[in-house]
Structures are given as structure tokens and as C-alpha cells.
């Protein structure tokens with residue numbers, strides 16, 4: 001595990017902030033690049049699950065350094081909408097979803113984050129209870145994207161008309177269109193698309 005060094009990642013995050021690098025760029029062009037490389041090595045069987053877990057821990061620690069700057073990077077406004085957000089059932093990946101939450105909150109949304117491995121009925125129940133203006137579902141695996149389709153169907157079956165936004169490594173624009181949802185490729189565009197969907201600037 002000699003290339004997985006938490007202190008180095010945390011130090012690099014601090015240095016990036018001190019050098020005036022935007023926290024979004026530090027994540028998208030720094031930390032995310034690193035963790036995706038780990039994912040590729042894992043897929044090629046050059047790394048084990050334990051290393052994947054350790055890499056995720058390192059990424060989370062480095063994000064903690066950047067989080068205050070991320071939140072401060074957008075001015076606070078009155079709520080532009082209520083988003084019910086989570087990672088779909090069967091999927092425990094939540095680093096990207098957490099970034100989406102941070103950016104949505106920074107963009108003025110109220111977010112009910114249901115966490116990861118969220119049962120479809122919990123998404124539906126919370127969307128009704130909170131009168132969600134938007135439902136957001138993340139999925140990182142080809143084995144769990146199908147759950148996003150089930151979720152859209154379950155929401156519509158209950159008469160919930162709130163638009164649905166989907167994202168995550170296993171999701172494509174084509175898939176989103178096929179299931180009647182809207183695709184966002186990263187946390188920044190998630191905010192732009194959420195605002196477009198709600199008719200906000």
C-alpha cells in the first residue's frame with residue numbers, strides 16, 4: 001500500500017487551498033483522479049478490496065479538509081428547493097453522492113440525505129413526507145443502476161411528479177433518458193441541472 005498515503009493526500013488538500021486552488025478543482029482534478037485510478041487497478045486485480053477501502057478513507061479525510069471551503073464557495077440564499085437524495089439500494093458508494101449534497105446545499109437547496117443503500121420505499125416515503133421538489137439517486141455499479149428505474153416507477157406510481165436526477169459512475173445520459181430521469185455527470189453540473197429542472201436561475 002505504499003502509494004496510498006493519507007498524510008500526503010491531506011497535506012496536498014491543505015496546500016491546494018493555501019495556493020488558492022478551488023476546492024471543486026482539487027476534488028475533480030486531484031482526489032477523484034487518484035481514486036478512479038485505484039478503481040482501475042482494482043478492476044485489473046492489481047489491488048485488493050482492502051486497498052480500495054483504504055483509498056476511500058483517504059479520500060474522505062482529504063475531502064474533510066476541503067469541505068468548509070466548498071461550503072463557503074457559494075453564498076447562502078433562501079431555499080431554492082427540497083431535494084431528497086441517496087444512493088440506491090444495494091449500493092454503498094457514497095463519496096460522490098456526499099459531494100453532490102455539499103454542492104446542492106452550497107447552491108441554496110435544502111437536502112434530505114437518506115444515506116447509502118437506501119430502500120426504494122424509503123426514497124418514496126421521504127419524498128412524500130418532505131414534499132420533495134427533486135429526487136436524486138446515485139448509483140456506482142452496473143448491478144444497481146436498474147434500481148434507479150424501479151425508483152422512478154415507484155415515485156410515479158404514488159403520484160409523485162417531482163423530477164428525478166441520477167448520477168454516478170455507472171450512469172449515462174442515455175440511461176437517464178430511458179428511465180425518464182435527468183443525468184448529471186458531476187457535483188457542479190448537478191446544481192446547474194437541479195436549478196434548470198426547478199426553473200430557477
Ligand code: B1M
Nearest residue numbers: 039043092093094095096136137138141142167168186187
Ligand atoms: Co467500489 N466499485 N466496490 N468501492 N469503487 C467501483 C464503483 C468499481 C467501478 C471499481 C472497479 O471495479 N473498477 C466497481 C463497480 C463495477 C460495476 O459497475 N459492476 C466497484 C465494486 C465492484 C465494488 C465492490 C463490489 C467490491 C467488492 O466488495 N468486491 C464493493 C461494492 C459494495 C456495494 O456497494 N454493495 C465496493 C466497495 C467500495 C468501497 C466501500 C471500498 C469504496 C466506496 C467508499 C464510499 O463510497 N464511501 C469503493 C470505491 C471508492 C470505488 C471507486 C474506486 C471510486 C468511487 C468514488 O468514490 N469516486 C469506484 C471506481 C470508479 O468509480 N471509477 C468503485 C469518486 C467520486 C467523487 O466520484 O462517485 O463517480 P463518483 O461521483 C461523481 C459523479 O459520478 C457525480 O458527481 C460526483 C462528484 O463529481 N455523481 C452524481 C455521483 N452521484 C451523483 C448523483 C447525482 C448527480 C451526480 O444526482 C443525484
